Amino acid sequence: MSLLHASSAVASAMGAQWLPRPALEALQLRRLRRTLAYCAAHVPLYRRLWREAGVTPDDVRTLDDLRRLPIPSRRLIEEDPTQVVSAEHLALYRSGRAPIRRSGGSSGGPRLEIHADPASWRRLDGFYFRALAAIGYRPWIPMAYFWSAPLPRSRFGLMPKVHVPAHLDEEAQLRVLESNPGIFWYYHPTSLFALAQRAPERLRQARPRGVVSHAELLTDSMRATIEGALGAPVYDQYGTSELNRMAWQCRVRRGYHVDADSYVLEILDDDDRPVRPGEVGRAVVTGLANRMMPLVRYELGDLLVASDRRCACGRTLPMIERIEGRAADRVRLPGGRRLSPRALLEPYGAIAGLEQLQLTFEASGAARFDYAGAPDAAIEAAIRARFEATCPGVALRVNRVDAIAKAPTGKRPMLRNERPVDGRFTR
Ligand SMILES: [Zn+2]
Incomplete structure (x- = not known):
């Protein structure tokens, strides 16, 4: 090209x-x-x-x-x-x-x-660049990509890239970001959230100029936690793998x-x-x-x-x-009301010390909440209280784990629904 x-x-x-x-x-x-x-x-x-x-x-x-x-x-x-x-x-x-x-x-x-x-x-490149330019990105500023595959080489010396391999653990990601301060980041929100909850002061020191979140659902509470840690705005993007x-989002x-x-x-x-x-x-x-x-x-x-x-x-x-969120991930509550992935996940982005989470609605009708974070009884109590408020009548088990596995793409599914609801959408 x-x-x-x-x-x-x-x-x-x-x-x-x-x-x-x-x-x-x-x-x-x-x-x-x-x-x-x-x-x-x-x-x-x-x-x-x-x-x-x-x-x-x-x-x-x-x-x-x-x-x-x-x-x-x-x-x-x-x-x-x-x-x-x-x-x-x-x-x-x-x-x-x-x-x-x-x-x-x-x-x-x-x-x-x-x-x-x-x-x-080739035409898609123009649309890709437009969204970045809208948040203040300029083609000579490096961009850190949290990404699973090797990155394509930058062309004509423009849009230089820093690779944060998606399989890295939080500590290794932080080291890459800290050694490249003052650039833009292109990141999955669940991984940004884990960094923000674990090491807010280190994240802030990495001083990103702008942060793009994509590929996963970003709830308002997660966004507030990430922005609070960074002291910088997060711009979300919506796309699909196809x-x-x-x-x-523009600067507004x-x-x-x-x-x-x-x-x-x-x-x-x-x-x-x-x-x-x-x-x-x-x-x-x-x-x-x-x-x-x-x-x-x-x-x-x-x-x-x-x-x-x-x-x-x-x-x-x-x-x-x-x-x-995904229509297939909606959950039907015992009373018949259906909740979207955003409604199901919104309560958990503001719990101090909670770094990774995965809420599974099992085929049996019960729910399981796996989380990684500080060993702190207050976290489990907060999870239980919020779950009971949003999903009354659903039995819940809460497990603290060392880490919630990322997919090879770097995605860390926050919601798993083993009982998808039917194809109708009206709530
Ligand atoms: Zn606008």
């Missing part, structure tokens, strides 16, 4: 975020219609589904018209991903040489790999800006209607960049809160209000 290509992707993304809203929507609609026409010509699943539904891309004349297209079952794509591979790119797909994004699959479904064509991969980062840190020039993100109720601002719904996304495996109205499996907020920063990119 040439410097010219890189700068043009960045310039285009940087400009779009300030467009008057009608111009931004016109740009999004243009890209959407181009994507749909491409799918109708080249992608077997959409050709078949749209024919069966009696619709064509020409029926999509406005952004709202997107709802006329069916939402494919996620299971259908997981079982045979080649159905969403463009005929044009099938040979490159089969060669295995295209960049890949992976997803864990929906509740036990097969692992889904989304391959991207190289041109779309589709990169899709929404991000209220809600998330959606990369609307790269995705159409819908937030829908059980009847596939858009929810009102402030309401929770399921995330359904259409990618506007990837031509190798285009995803049109793809069910992400996440719960989001819709927003009609106009951000004080002046960017016109539409917003989502909040991330509620």
